[in-house]
Amino acid sequence: MARLKQKNDAPQVLEARLLPTLLETLSRHGYDVIGPTVRDGAIVLDHIQSPEQLPAGWTDEQTAGHYRLKSREDRAFFGYAVGPDSWKKYLHPAELMLWSAQKQNGDFRILNNAGEPGRPFALFGVRACDLAAIAKQDRVMMGDQYRNPPYASRRENAFIVAVQCTKSAETCFCASLQTGPRAAGGFDLCLTEMTDARGHCFVVRTGSKRGVELLSELDTTAATDEQQRLEADLVEAAARSQKRAVQTEGLKKFLEDNFDHEGWQKLAARCLTCGNCTMVCPTCFCTTVEDSSNLAGTHAERWRRWDSCFTLSFSYIHGGSIRSSTHARYRQWLTHKFSTWIDQFGSLGCVGCGRCITWCPVGIDVTESIRTLREGNSHGNP
Amino acid sequence: METLERIIAEHPFFADLEPAYTALLTGCASNVRFSPGTYIFREGQEANHFYLLRSGKIALETLTGRSSPITVETLEEGDVLGWSWLVPPYVCNFHARALQETRAIALDGKCLRGKCEQNHDLGYEFLKRFAQIMVRRLHATRFQLLDVYAAR
Amino acid sequence: MAAIDTISPAQDPRLPEPYVVKRVDQDTPDTFSLTLHPEGSVKPIPFRPGQFSMLWVFGVGELPISISGDASEPNKLVYTVRSVGKATHALVSRGAGDQVGVRGPFGVGWPMETARGRDVVIVAGGIGLAPLRPVIYEVLGNREQYGRLVILYGARSPRDVIYRKELSAWARQRETQVLTTVDYGGLSWHGHVGVVTTLFRYARLHPSRSIAMICGPEIMMRFVTRELETLGLNRDDIYVSMERNMKCGEGFCGHCQYGAHFICKDGPVFPYQKIRPLLDKYEL
Numbered sequence: 001m002a003r004l005k006q007k008n009d010a011p012q013v014l015e016a017r018l019l020p021t022l023l024e025t026l027s028r029h030g031y032d033v034i035g036p037t038v039r040d041g042a043i044v045l046d047h048i049q050s051p052e053q054l055p056a057g058w059t060d061e062q063t064a065g066h067y068r069l070k071s072r073e074d075r076a077f078f079g080y081a082v083g084p085d086s087w088k089k090y091l092h093p094a095e096l097m098l099w100s101a102q103k104q105n106g107d108f109r110i111l112n113n114a115g116e117p118g119r120p121f122a123l124f125g126v127r128a129c130d131l132a133a134i135a136k137q138d139r140v141m142m143g144d145q146y147r148n149p150p151y152a153s154r155r156e157n158a159f160i161v162a163v164q165c166t167k168s169a170e171t172c173f174c175a176s177l178q179t180g181p182r183a184a185g186g187f188d189l190c191l192t193e194m195t196d197a198r199g200h201c202f203v204v205r206t207g208s209k210r211g212v213e214l215l216s217e218l219d220t221t222a223a224t225d226e227q228q229r230l231e232a233d234l235v236e237a238a239a240r241s242q243k244r245a246v247q248t249e250g251l252k253k254f255l256e257d258n259f260d261h262e263g264w265q266k267l268a269a270r271c272l273t274c275g276n277c278t279m280v281c282p283t284c285f286c287t288t289v290e291d292s293s294n295l296a297g298t299h300a301e302r303w304r305r306w307d308s309c310f311t312l313s314f315s316y317i318h319g320g321s322i323r324s325s326t327h328a329r330y331r332q333w334l335t336h337k338f339s340t341w342i343d344q345f346g347s348l349g350c351v352g353c354g355r356c357i358t359w360c361p362v363g364i365d366v367t368e369s370i371r372t373l374r375e376g377n378s379h380g381n382p
Numbered sequence: 383m384e385t386l387e388r389i390i391a392e393h394p395f396f397a398d399l400e401p402a403y404t405a406l407l408t409g410c411a412s413n414v415r416f417s418p419g420t421y422i423f424r425e426g427q428e429a430n431h432f433y434l435l436r437s438g439k440i441a442l443e444t445l446t447g448r449s450s451p452i453t454v455e456t457l458e459e460g461d462v463l464g465w466s467w468l469v470p471p472y473v474c475n476f477h478a479r480a481l482q483e484t485r486a487i488a489l490d491g492k493c494l495r496g497k498c499e500q501n502h503d504l505g506y507e508f509l510k511r512f513a514q515i516m517v518r519r520l521h522a523t524r525f526q527l528l529d530v531y532a533a534r
Numbered sequence: 535m536a537a538i539d540t541i542s543p544a545q546d547p548r549l550p551e552p553y554v555v556k557r558v559d560q561d562t563p564d565t566f567s568l569t570l571h572p573e574g575s576v577k578p579i580p581f582r583p584g585q586f587s588m589l590w591v592f593g594v595g596e597l598p599i600s601i602s603g604d605a606s607e608p609n610k611l612v613y614t615v616r617s618v619g620k621a622t623h624a625l626v627s628r629g630a631g632d633q634v635g636v637r638g639p640f641g642v643g644w645p646m647e648t649a650r651g652r653d654v655v656i657v658a659g660g661i662g663l664a665p666l667r668p669v670i671y672e673v674l675g676n677r678e679q680y681g682r683l684v685i686l687y688g689a690r691s692p693r694d695v696i697y698r699k700e701l702s703a704w705a706r707q708r709e710t711q712v713l714t715t716v717d718y719g720g721l722s723w724h725g726h727v728g729v730v731t732t733l734f735r736y737a738r739l740h741p742s743r744s745i746a747m748i749c750g751p752e753i754m755m756r757f758v759t760r761e762l763e764t765l766g767l768n769r770d771d772i773y774v775s776m777e778r779n780m781k782c783g784e785g786f787c788g789h790c791q792y793g794a795h796f797i798c799k800d801g802p803v804f805p806y807q808k809i810r811p812l813l814d815k816y817e818l
Contacts, residue, residue, distance in 0.1 A: 098548055099548070099549055101550075101592065101635075103592055106631075106632070106633065107552065107573075107633055108552060108592050108633055108635070109552075110549050110550055110551075110552070110635070112546070112549055114548075140786070141786065144785060144799075145784070145785065145799055146547065146784035146785060146786070146799070148784070148786050149546075149548075259815055259818070285786065285788060286787060286788030286789065287781075287782070287786065287787045287788070288781055288787060288789070289596070289781055289782070289787070291590070291593070291594070291595045291596060293592065293593035297592070297593050300592055300593055307787070307788070307789070309788065314789060315778070315779065315789070316779055317777060317778060317779045318618055318619065322778070322817060322818070323817045323818075324817065325817060328816075328817035328818075332791075332818075336791070339794075340791070340793060340794035343793075343794030344794055344796070439724075441719065441727065442727075450720060450721045451721065452718050452719065452720060453718065453719030453720065453721075453723065453727040454718065454719075454727065454728075455727050455728045455732075456715075456719070456725075456726050456727040456728060458726075458736060460735065461735075481724050482724075521757075522728060522729050522731060522732050525729040525731065525753075525754075525757050526717050526718075526728070526729050528753055529690070529717065530659065530660070530750070530751040530753050530754050531659060531660035531661075531688075531689060531690040531694065531717070531750075531751065531754075532690060533564065533616070533618050
């Protein structure tokens, strides 16, 4: 008990060689561990069965429209920024059967057989921006008038192991949105990786009773003052190294007042409306439903799939699409993130992860877009 | 004549008109009545009158060339019928047909044009009132042209 | 406050409940009213005037459709559907005895609580009369609780006028004025001809004690709201019903966003004052 209390209060140090034990412990507790791994030339998220799957020794090079993996000089497990996947892939799946129906003698019967998650997830390696994104999706899916059961069933029992970034990508701008790189909360355990001549270890903080209990099963030592200082310095350095930023002050009002800003058309001139930004965005939650049936007309299914406000069909009503031009769709996306999301859910819809910048095939940079709009001729902006 | 003057003064189109002008108008006015189905004027005909409708209902019709005439507007009590008398070439653009027993005050346009030429104040007063109605009907016509209930 | 005009689905809002088509009435050449009854153990769902359901046809798909029936008879759901596409065509092609899946009711309805004791002015265009018919039933069924009822209805042509018999019946009720107009008339039409806004000059209404409820194509509602403001109605006393492509009904799918509003849960009925700045934004 004394040991437990001590861990609750003070950060611990876990040697890097014991990281596999942490993974094993999570598995032993019944969690389906999801974490980063290298596949198809990128660091993606997948089920992690063994520590060898983690991208040790890898890092990434990201700029607008550009992503490359490179090897590191060390064996750091988390020496890279976020990849194309975000945790919504598991909490808010891209494809989900909501129900199926059977028809017999002209009558149908709905089977409440939505794809249910198996074991609870342990999300392993959640960066601060993604913690913020999960909190935003929590608000959308579980904190409003209705509750979204498929999300809630995946989210509520999920164990979160956060990782504080000690390296920012060139596309990161979480510091300007105060969503990172420091992980302020929303985790069960939070790791900060330290690797230098003195060794390779993690400073581990706990954020929940579950986290405290799990950590107590591992062999750790109390973090020294120096280790804690180093932890803070590393995260602070990652923040300082960020070159991109969004000036949020007055931005909501600016976007409200500049619906007809001539800049929208110029910005969208390069946009291919491919929707990549919405697919990689960790907060984008829009979906569509598709109904299908077998040829005999006896079996029907409803599938929910991620949708994007960049498609024409997204705003289609009888007579045509509301947002038929590219700039209207780009404006909808950007305005939702930085203005109307605040009206709807009380915070920004962007967490500064930079994925939309990296994965845009033509390298449209949201931070630059906002700056260009605000610097251009505008209404309501001095 | 006194009742005619009062009817003109009380018609919404001439609300708050100076009494002197009302008296002037009365000189060009006459009481008329149309039974259902009667044509008050026809497209292409010389436009010499306009009407202050007191009761009943008038349809403005036009031929589409394909089927029976279509009605583009109906006018009722309180409305004004006809403004072609005001602008050259003084020719009617629609058929006006009484749908019901209709009572109206007919005003002689030729007579009024002369009076307006002599008295520009009266002319201006007149144009202001007609301009309002024309703008309102232009807006309504545009709205109508949008065909907002059509299946698309 | 809005909660008064909202009833949430009793069951899991994602799962359609089986209903049976009791009758199909043809209103116009392309518009039909379907009367649905709950099937077997399905409990009737109460609804508020102005709310909508998601109607599902097995193997075809699902559509948001306003409830056009009487809210005091919740065991009978009536929907008026215009056949304009594949799904609406499938829906109106249902026959008596066929099944239809129903989810809902969803959304915020007309402000009936606020309308108590006041004159109710209804302005409808085309099939926009359907979501307002429950209001008319509510007012006529509780006559002493409301002031005058003024119904201004515009349709494209005489054959596109829906609820024709009911319009005549409503016109005979006390303290009720019904004016119907068509954009284009023919020889056999003896009613008004002209857009719906031309009816205002024949309407007997008192702007200060009126509450107006409007439903129709967006352009029509813009014209009508302007006209009502000119007449002296307070913006707070004007309500409009908006349409976007609702898919889930619960504010999750994101499709029906209109500025910051989710039409499916914050609407479809909105105070005009609230959405006035959005109405003239192109491609919002």
